[in-house]
Amino acid sequence: xxxxxxxxxxxxxxxxxxxxxxxxxxxxxxxxxxxxxxxxxxxxxxxxxxxxxxxxxxxxxxxxxxxxxxxxxxxxxxxxxxxxxxxxxxxxxxxxxxxxxxxxxxxxxxxxxxxxxxxxxxxxxxxxxxxxxxxxxxxxxxxxxxxxxxxxxxxxxxxxxxxxxxxxxxxxxxxxxxxxxxxxxxxxxxxxxxxxxxxxxxxxxxxxxxxxxxxxxxxxxxxxxxxxxxxxxxxxxxxxxxxxxxxxxxxxxxxxxxxxxxxxxxxxxxxxxxxxxxxxxxxxxxxxxxx
Numbered sequence: 409x410x411x412x413x414x415x416x417x418x419x420x421x422x423x424x425x426x427x428x429x430x431x432x433x434x435x436x437x438x439x440x441x442x443x444x445x446x447x448x449x450x451x452x453x454x455x456x457x458x459x460x461x462x463x464x465x466x467x468x469x470x471x472x473x474x475x476x477x478x479x480x481x482x483x484x485x486x487x488x489x490x491x492x493x494x495x496x497x498x499x500x501x502x503x504x505x506x507x508x509x510x511x512x513x514x515x516x517x518x519x520x521x522x523x524x525x526x527x528x529x530x531x532x533x534x535x536x537x538x539x540x541x542x543x544x545x546x547x548x549x550x551x552x553x554x555x556x557x558x559x560x561x562x563x564x565x566x567x568x569x570x571x572x573x574x575x576x577x578x579x580x581x582x583x584x585x586x587x588x589x590x591x592x593x594x595x596x597x598x599x600x601x602x603x604x605x606x607x608x609x610x611x612x613x614x615x616x617x618x619x620x621x622x623x624x625x626x627x628x629x630x631x632x633x634x635x636x637x638x639x640x641x642x643x644x645x646x647x648x649x650x651x652x653x654x655x656x657x658x659x660x661x662x663x664x665x666x667x668x669x670x671x672x673x674x675x676x677x678x679x680x681x682x683x684x685x686x687x688x689x690x691x692x693x694x695x696x697x698x699x
Contacts, residue, residue, distance in 0.1 A: 425631050426691070428459035428495075433661050433688045435494035435507075437676060443490075443511040443519075445675045449659035449668070451491030453595040453628070454562065457654055460634040461591075462495045467557065470500040473527040479557050480546045482531045484539020485564040485593065486520040489529075493517050496528040537570025539563060540590060544576050547588040547649075556644050562591045566598025569607045574619070577649075581620025586646025590621070593628065595658035599672045616651045628654025629692065661688055 432455040440446025462468075466479045483492060490510070497504040509515035516525035523529045531542050543561035550557050567573065580588050592612065600606045609615070613623045624640060626633040637652050659665030662684050676684055 422631050425456070425459045425463055428463050428498075429455040429631075430661075430688055430691060431498070432458055432491045432494060434685055436491045437681065437684055437688070439490050439493070439507060439510045440675065441677075441681060442508065445673055446490050447487045447519075447673055448662075448676075449595075449597075449665050449671045450485060450488045450564070450593075452660045452662065452665065453656040453658045454485075454488060454593050454654075455491065455661065456629050456631055456634060457562065457591060457593065457656075458491060458495055460631055460638070461560065462499065464635060465638045466560070468499070468528075470496075470528065473501060476553070477555055477557055480530045480543070480559040482539045482543045482546070482559065482561040483521060483529075483533050484542075484561055485536065485567060486533030486539075488562075489517075489519070489521040489533075492521065492529075493526070496526070499528070501528040502526075536564065536567035537572045539567075540573050540576035540580075543588055543590070544580050544583070544585065547580070547585040548583060550587055550644070551585075556587075558587050558589060558641075558644050560589045560591060562593065564598070565592055565594045565596065565609050565612070566600075566603050566606070568592070568609045568612075577616065577619040577621065580649040584647035585649045586642060587644035588649045589641065590616075590649070590651045592651065592653045593656055594653050595656040597658040597667060597669060597672075599669075601669055612653050616653075620648060621651045622648045623651045623653060625653040625655065628656035629660055661692055663687070 433452055436451045468478050469475050493507055497507055510517045520534045521529040523532045533539055539561045543559045546559040596603055598606060603609055613625055616623050624637045626637050641650055657666050659668055659671055665671040
């Protein structure tokens with residue numbers, strides 16, 4: 409995170425960004441224990457995306473959450489909010505101790521984010537498939553207001569089943585919204601199983617390109633690769649919308665959860681909780697090639 413007038417670090421502290429990804433995973437496990445259940449694997453696949461976005465890329469000011477020039481972020485896969493709340497607290501949007509109320513009666517922190525209750529949330533996302541349309545509206549709003557902020561929309565690959573996503577993709581190209589970035593968490597697994605079986609989304613690059621988007625494809629757990637993709641984005645006056653396909657692993661960071669349909673929602677207790685927290689703290693281990 410930096411203010412718009414501040415330059416990006418020439419040599420980002422990669423160790424810090426990787427540490428923040430571990431923090432996102434461990435806080436997700438901790439908050440899920442408070443709620444009695446949580447979306448583990450959907451957060452684990454985007455931990456590096458969130459850490460690189462919020463700690464290095466976005467133009468934000470936690471002291472002024474409604475700054476009209478801030479970058480906008482739409483968490484289209486809103487069920488991953490449990491991993492975003494700790495980031496916002498860590499950056500200073502609100503007191504981190506408030507997270508201990510997660511999902512309790514009267515808490516601002518629900519299973520999905522509420523923009524009217526949580527500082528730093530730009531859209532109250534819920535049902536999948538709506539986020540890119542909202543992002544198109546925000547990007548058009550920036551143009552009408554002659555502002556240079558960028559709008560980022562973080563989508564899951566399974567929600568690309570929704571026809572509204574492709575209506576938004578078509579309109580983004582039609583209106584020349586180069587200030588819009590779709591970040592696709594391509595973790596290959598939805599609540600109903602592997603995306604290739606339920607509704608294939610590949611060839612994903614070619615699909616977005618056929619709708620008039622410019623596309624990059626990276627390893628979504630490779631911090632330097634994510635930073636390079638952000639750096640390669642053209643200016644916000646560019647006329648083609650931008651897509652970054654992040655190839656990820658659902659459940660990344662906990663071997664027993666990787667590519668498992670059983671942990672989309674779950675609850676860790678006792679030794680299982682302790683073992684998962686220890687594995688996250690130890691950091692990512694080399695992963696076999698994806699099939």
